Amino acid sequence: MLTLMVVKTTESSSDGSSADRLKVVRNNTSQITLIGQELWLLVDRLCQMATVTLDNLRKEYDKGSIIAVDDVSLRVEDGEFVTVVGPSGCGKSTTLRMIAGLEQPTAGRITIGGEDVTDVHARRRDVAMVFQNYALYPHKTVEQNMAFGLRMSTDLSREQREATVHETATMMGIEELLDDRPSELSGGQKQRVALGRAIVREPDVFLFDEPLSNLDAKLRTTMRTEIQRLQEELDITAIYVTHDQEEAMTMGDRLAILNGGNLQQTGAPTDVYEHPKNEFVAGFVGSPSMNVLDVNVEHRENAVTLTNADGFEYTLTGERAQRLSSAVGDTVRLGVRPEDITVVDGTGIETAVEVIEPVGSDNYLYLDLPGEFIARVDSDTEPTTGDVVRVSFEETDLHLFDPESGASLLSEPPASVVAT
Numbered sequence: 001m002l003t004l005m006v007v008k009t010t011e012s013s014s015d016g017s018s019a020d021r022l023k024v025v026r027n028n029t030s031q032i033t034l035i036g037q038e039l040w041l042l043v044d045r046l047c048q049m050a051t052v053t054l055d056n057l058r059k060e061y062d063k064g065s066i067i068a069v070d071d072v073s074l075r076v077e078d079g080e081f082v083t084v085v086g087p088s089g090c091g092k093s094t095t096l097r098m099i100a101g102l103e104q105p106t107a108g109r110i111t112i113g114g115e116d117v118t119d120v121h122a123r124r125r126d127v128a129m130v131f132q133n134y135a136l137y138p139h140k141t142v143e144q145n146m147a148f149g150l151r152m153s154t155d156l157s158r159e160q161r162e163a164t165v166h167e168t169a170t171m172m173g174i175e176e177l178l179d180d181r182p183s184e185l186s187g188g189q190k191q192r193v194a195l196g197r198a199i200v201r202e203p204d205v206f207l208f209d210e211p212l213s214n215l216d217a218k219l220r221t222t223m224r225t226e227i228q229r230l231q232e233e234l235d236i237t238a239i240y241v242t243h244d245q246e247e248a249m250t251m252g253d254r255l256a257i258l259n260g261g262n263l264q265q266t267g268a269p270t271d272v273y274e275h276p277k278n279e280f281v282a283g284f285v286g287s288p289s290m291n292v293l294d295v296n297v298e299h300r301e302n303a304v305t306l307t308n309a310d311g312f313e314y315t316l317t318g319e320r321a322q323r324l325s326s327a328v329g330d331t332v333r334l335g336v337r338p339e340d341i342t343v344v345d346g347t348g349i350e351t352a353v354e355v356i357e358p359v360g361s362d363n364y365l366y367l368d369l370p371g372e373f374i375a376r377v378d379s380d381t382e383p384t385t386g387d388v389v390r391v392s393f394e395e396t397d398l399h400l401f402d403p404e405s406g407a408s409l410l411s412e413p414p415a416s417v418v419a420t
Contacts, residue, residue: 050113050204050237052076052099057108059094059261064106068094070261071108081231081238083252085245086284091261092241093209099239100207101125113204123153128198129207132214134190136182136197142169143178146197153201164200172196188219192226199230206231206238212247224251245285249273257281279406282335282399290335293370294403297327306334310370312349320395320410332409335399338364338376341391343383348390353383367391 052075059069069091076082084092097103099110101122110118117125128149136145143165150161169175172192182190191211198206208227212220228251231238242248248255249269257264257272257280265277269285276282282290295306295314304321306314314334316324324332343365351373355366363382365375367389375391383389400409 050078051111052205052237052239053109053111054095054099055109055111057095057098057110058106059091059098059103060106067261069098069105072258072261072263074256074263074266076237076239078237079235081228081240081251081253082256083240083242083248083254084256084258085242085248086258086264088243090258092243092258095258096129096207096209096239096241099205100127100129102129126204127207128201128203128205129209130191130194130198130211132210134182134194134214136190136193138182140181141178142174142180142182142185142193145182145193146178146200149197149201165196168196168200172199187215188223191215191223195227195230199234204237206236208238208240210242211240212242213244220247227251246287249285255285257284259284275408276399277408279333279335279401279408282401282408286337286339288338288364288374288376290337290399291341291369291371291373292333292335292401293373294331295334297324297330297332299325299328304328306332308370312369314349314398316395316398320398323410324400327409331403333401333403333406335401336393336397338374340393340397341375341377342393343375343377343381344390344392346390348392350388350390353385353387353389356383356385365389 054072054074057069057072058067060067072091072095074082084095086092094103098105099112101117101120101124105118108118109116112125112127137148140148143162146165146168147161150156150164154161156164166175166178169178172195174189174192174196177185177189177193182193185193194211211227212223215223224247227240240248240251252269254266255269255272256266259280265272265281267275272281273285276285279292283292293308293312295308295312298305298307300315304316304324306312306316349369352368353365354368355364357364357366358379361379362376363379365377365381365383367373367375398410401407402409
């Protein structure tokens with residue numbers, strides 16, 4: 001990692017004039033003196049260090065018959081942790097590989113720290129990648145695996161490489177494994193070695209390609225916390241690809257959701273959860289998935305009522321009714337999250353309980369409503385199969401989507417949410 005100490009000085013010349021100069025100490029050794037425009041160019045460069053920008057990135061295969069990534073634009077700020085999430089085949093790993101330099105974009109531009117690296121070889125990009133399958137050399141020891149990148153990409157002496165590896169291994173809690181080979185390690189230990197190998201390089205950017213997919217559930221949770229802790233301690237820009245929306249929600253400062261090679265939405269996890277731009281995002285983020293059903297929009301007694309042929313009926317009032325008034329007579333898609341549904345004694349939607357699924361602190365109630373309609377309720381709510389219950393939800397928890405485009409009809413995302 002580049003370490004700079006910047007000192008501003010004023011120097012006088014023989015003609016009596018003076019000029020500001022910037023002395024830069026690089027990695028505590030070499031000094032550079034800059035003046036005038038050079039000074040401000042360096043300041044601008046420092047402000048962009050480790051910022052990753054994708055501009056209209058596109059990747060095609062088979063002479064354009066397969067479009068893996070389609071016009072993706074994204075900016076990841078210095079020190080930010082962004083999780084890229086989506087179903088299998090959505091283009092998230094391809095995007096990561098283009099950032100790493102392992103795939104060449106068909107079109108678009110990639111910049112890291114303000115420098116265009118679109119055509120720069122992977123070896124010359126200051127990034128470190130952690131793979132799903134660990135990618136450890138089976139014939140090398142843990143210490144040799146961790147030191148390999150340093151030996152190939154730096155001019156550090158053997159003693160300096162060893163010191164760096166031992167320091168990182170201690171931080172990762174794997175110092176006693178340095179003489180072991182990958183075949184002697186557990187899955188969790190292999191992943192720690194892969195992380196350590198990335199950390200020793202002190203890169204500008206960490207890239208993670210579904211690194212926890214091969215681990216069991218308990219170890220995934222442990223490693224998830226460990227990766228977050230390390231990223232915060234090192235304050236390095238990180239882009240983390242996963243198909244697991246729970247990982248994406250809990251780990252990232254910001255989500256970027258892909259589907260079919262297109263960027264659907266970016267934003268803070270809570271904002272995306274509460275203000276999904278479209279039906280795909282609404283259904284993908286959250287577990288269990290959002291309940292969605294078709295309803296007709298009707299105007300009744302100064303209110304807008306949502307109904308369907310199965311007896312579902314819900315009345316909207318106030319601002320939401322006004323915003324939906326132009327859709328009267330149309331069919332729309334209604335969405336409500338399972339955790340927003342409650343079983344009530346009074347007025348509500350009458351339905352039968354088809355299946356009860358206990359999951360510890362909660363019970364999942366599968367209800368006799370169109371589609372797979374689930375209510376996530378407290379474990380002390382225990383109807384029996386076949387019981388007729390009444391359920392309700394707050395109007396503010398309701399989502400409505402266009403049946404053709406899938407676009408949200410009600411959501412007004414906050415400033416932190418970027419809908420693409």
